[in-house]
Amino acid sequence: MKVRSFIAYILVMLTIVWAIATTSTAAPPVPPRPESPTESLRSLAAKRDFFIGGAVQPQLLQNDSTYREVFAREFNILIPENHTKFWRLHPERDRYDFSQADAIVQFANEHNIKVMGHALVWFHALPRWVVEGNFSREELMEILHDHIQTVVGHYRGQIYAWDVVNEPVEANGSFRETIWYKTIGPEYLDLALRWTREADPDTLLYINDYAEGLNSKSQSFYNLAKDLRQRGAPLDAVGFQTHLGFLSADNSEEVAENMKRYAELGLDVMITEMDVPIDKFSGTPEEQLEAQAKMYRDFLKICLDASNCNTLVMWGFTDRHSWLTGFTGSKDPLIFDKSYQPKPAYHAMWEELKGTD
Ligand code: XIL
Numbered sequence: 001m002k003v004r005s006f007i008a009y010i011l012v013m014l015t016i017v018w019a020i021a022t023t024s025t026a027a028p029p030v031p032p033r034p035e036s037p038t039e040s041l042r043s044l045a046a047k048r049d050f051f052i053g054g055a056v057q058p059q060l061l062q063n064d065s066t067y068r069e070v071f072a073r074e075f076n077i078l079i080p081e082n083h084t085k086f087w088r089l090h091p092e093r094d095r096y097d098f099s100q101a102d103a104i105v106q107f108a109n110e111h112n113i114k115v116m117g118h119a120l121v122w123f124h125a126l127p128r129w130v131v132e133g134n135f136s137r138e139e140l141m142e143i144l145h146d147h148i149q150t151v152v153g154h155y156r157g158q159i160y161a162w163d164v165v166n167e168p169v170e171a172n173g174s175f176r177e178t179i180w181y182k183t184i185g186p187e188y189l190d191l192a193l194r195w196t197r198e199a200d201p202d203t204l205l206y207i208n209d210y211a212e213g214l215n216s217k218s219q220s221f222y223n224l225a226k227d228l229r230q231r232g233a234p235l236d237a238v239g240f241q242t243h244l245g246f247l248s249a250d251n252s253e254e255v256a257e258n259m260k261r262y263a264e265l266g267l268d269v270m271i272t273e274m275d276v277p278i279d280k281f282s283g284t285p286e287e288q289l290e291a292q293a294k295m296y297r298d299f300l301k302i303c304l305d306a307s308n309c310n311t312l313v314m315w316g317f318t319d320r321h322s323w324l325t326g327f328t329g330s331k332d333p334l335i336f337d338k339s340y341q342p343k344p345a346y347h348a349m350w351e352e353l354k355g356t357d
Helices: 002-025 041-047 058-063 065-074 099-110 137-154 179-184 188-199 216-230 252-264 285-305 323-327 344-354
Strands: 051-056 077-080 114-121 161-166 204-209 237-240 268-274 309-314
Touching (some): 041 065, 058 099, 077 099, 099 114, 114 137, 114 268, 137 179, 137 188, 161 188, 188 216, 204 216, 216 252, 285 309, 285 344
Parallel strands (some): 051 309, 077 114, 204 237, 237 268
16 A cells, blocks of 8 residues: 555656646747727727717716716717806806816826817807897907917817817808807907917817808808918818708718818818717618618718818717707717617727728
């Protein structure tokens, strides 16, 4: 018995020595686990120097960790949906409130996300003190100058692009009759652009409207941009809102044509507020989702293909939160569903950004 157990002991020891010798020399290293089976939209976009993003709301960034994490994972540019509008930042003549917008900018900085500001001059989202102030031309110019200097100065160096004037034209070719236009005159646009450039020389300046296709409204907008350029106003780009459920033209070929003529003026185009409600399409729910995906794909493609478009921002990113729910009642216009799962539109954009390596 003793001899047998001694032999068994020797055999076990030999096996252990052999195992140690072979694992330390011959065995291949264990491969690291793949981090994630797919890449995000933002990582694909970054490889092509492209910006893909959405509008955000600060209270959701603060209170909904999934909202925050999905946004940071997928996007490299954002627009505050409401919190850089005039009445949010400047609620009283002598009082500014940057708290909510600052929180958005801080989130963006932490995640290396670019920020676009929206909108310094607009006829909506004005505080009562502006609308009801009965100001003279000189007073309103002074108010606008102070607003731009203070807001753009506050974020100097931190804003990738400023929407300086939002929705300046009418469909019939005329200027929109806003308080700015009526009180200051058409030069309010030149002044606003110049004051923005002075307050932050390194940010891109754009005007923004639903003027994407080829029609009388987009002609007005084009003429305005051309005049501003010719007059030497500091205008770098135009924004196409791209709300494809209403107001905006959804013919992507026309939009591609329109982008081209801005390139000839030396202007970039950014898609700034894209959304595509599902009830725009007929058919089964699956067919509607596919039609929506095709539209997101087509618009991303025309921007990728254009020489002067490198930014596509959606008006939100998850169907859980869209302004259209309260505004037109139309449904599910974005690329993540209400549970933050990617929809066919997400996959279509993913493929388009991936391209053929
Ligand atoms: C909308 C916001 O999404 C809403 O939350 C708000 O109540 C009203 O404004 N064009 C624009 C945006 O330029 O500022 C608008 O945003 C949508 C239409």
